[in-house]
Amino acid sequence: MEFAFLFADWLGKPAWMWLGFITVVIALLVFDLGVLHKEDREIGVKESFALSGFYIALGLAFGGFVWWQLGEEPALNYVTGFLVEKTLAMDNVFVIALIFSYFAVPRIYQYRVLFWGILGVILLRGIMIGAGAAIVTNFEWVLYIFAGFLIITGIKMLFSSDEEKPIGDNPLIRFMRRRFRVTEDFHGSRFTVRLPDPKTGKEVLYITPLLMALVLIEIADVIFAVDSVPAIFAITTDPYIVYTSNIFAILGLRALYFALSAMAHRFVYLKYALSAVLIFIGGKVFAAGIMGIEKIPPTISLGVTFAILAIGVIASLFATRGDEPDPVEAQKKALPIEER
Numbered sequence: 001m002e003f004a005f006l007f008a009d010w011l012g013k014p015a016w017m018w019l020g021f022i023t024v025v026i027a028l029l030v031f032d033l034g035v036l037h038k039e040d041r042e043i044g045v046k047e048s049f050a051l052s053g054f055y056i057a058l059g060l061a062f063g064g065f066v067w068w069q070l071g072e073e074p075a076l077n078y079v080t081g082f083l084v085e086k087t088l089a090m091d092n093v094f095v096i097a098l099i100f101s102y103f104a105v106p107r108i109y110q111y112r113v114l115f116w117g118i119l120g121v122i123l124l125r126g127i128m129i130g131a132g133a134a135i136v137t138n139f140e141w142v143l144y145i146f147a148g149f150l151i152i153t154g155i156k157m158l159f160s161s162d163e164e165k166p167i168g169d170n171p172l173i174r175f176m177r178r179r180f181r182v183t184e185d186f187h188g189s190r191f192t193v194r195l196p197d198p199k200t201g202k203e204v205l206y207i208t209p210l211l212m213a214l215v216l217i218e219i220a221d222v223i224f225a226v227d228s229v230p231a232i233f234a235i236t237t238d239p240y241i242v243y244t245s246n247i248f249a250i251l252g253l254r255a256l257y258f259a260l261s262a263m264a265h266r267f268v269y270l271k272y273a274l275s276a277v278l279i280f281i282g283g284k285v286f287a288a289g290i291m292g293i294e295k296i297p298p299t300i301s302l303g304v305t306f307a308i309l310a311i312g313v314i315a316s317l318f319a320t321r322g323d324e325p326d327p328v329e330a331q332k333k334a335l336p337i338e339e340r
Contacts, residue, residue, distance in 0.1 A: 011133065011239045017069065021062075021244055025122065028058075028251060032115065042107045048258035055252025056086075062248055066241070076298035077236040080305055081245035084235070084281070087274060087309050088228045089253050090267065093260045095220045103209040107258075109189045113210060114254035117217045124222060125246050128229050133239040143237070143285055146230035150282030153227055157275035172219060173212065181206040227278070234281045235301065266320045273312020277305055 006016040043051075059082055067075030100110055135142050176182065183206045187193045191211035194203045232242045284296045 011130075013240045017240065021240075021247075024062075025247060025251070029115075029119070043111050043255075043258045045259050048255055051255035052252050052259065055248075055255055059086075059245075059248035059252070062244065066244070073298050074236070074238060074241055076302050077238070078241045078245045080298065080302045081232040081235050081241060082249050083302070083305055083309065084231050084277060085228050085246050085249035086252075087270075087277070088224065088231065089249060089256075090260060090270060092220060092224045092253065093257050095224075096217055096257060099213050099216050099220070103213045105210065105213055106186065109186065109210060110258075111254060112189050113214050113217065114257060117214055117221070118250060118254055120214075120218045121221050121250055122247055124218070125225060125229070125250070126243065128225055129239060129243050129246065132229055132233055133237065133242065136233060136237050143233065147234050147282040147285035149230055150227070150234060150278045154275040154278035154282065157271050157278070160271070170216065172216065176207070176212055176215070182212065183208050186210060231278060231281055234285050267313070267316045268320055269312050269316040273309050276308045276312075280304060280308065 006014065006019070008015050010018055060079070063075050063079045063082065066078045096114070099105075100113075105113065181204060183193060183195070185208075187208055189210065191208055191214065193206050193208060195206050196202065197204045228246070229242075232246060236242060281301075284301065287296070
């Protein structure tokens, strides 16, 4: 049969389902950068919300496809994973805002940095999820380690301080400044540039602050994946559901960034909602296994997760109604690093 390979099993699903998903992702990325944002420009809050709505709708539509092909339970697990990853990514947004602020990255270049950051995330998450799936398949007890980690993370989040650690103290920044030639200024949207060496006059390769910001964003995602990957594996161990829900949630992150970064001060109770979700997800693994309680239905898991997050967001917005960002701090963030 000419197209038999399309129906061959790959990680528990026909190859055509994986190829179809990858094709959709590539088409979205090409359309995004090649058509919607071919030229560097600032993204307004309204456009950010519109693009986010598009990506959220697309992610949920894919959940409908999962329901059609695989049934109700996988689809509900997909939506739960999508919702959890989307919310956990909001913490990532706040860190990205700090990185952009530290390097004083002009808003006109931020979307392009986030685009290339998403490409790195897609590859890194694929590696982490593939490794996680292999481990869980061969050593099912690892799920309890994931669950315990989620519960501990949730408890730590409840009592963690909101104080920000200075970005400049990051050892990776110090390493890059020691090992590479770094320009003080931006050179358009370029990550590297060739400039005359001050000593020899010969042109040598420099990295720009834009590349340093991109590297830090990639590292930040790896750190956040330590929470989000175990969280989705605690919901389902199906590699297809795990990966597709993660990637569809992340695809809209760069669009959502420009709206959320302007509203970061409003989500004062979000971390408490996230901590409750992580504790709930980890707790249900122990409840279904060690305590012998029947597996919690996906409808209840999705309902509880949505309710906790909705309460956290609504309570935050209500408590901070009328609040505005500190104008002095906002002005400070707009200055170049050496002028702060």
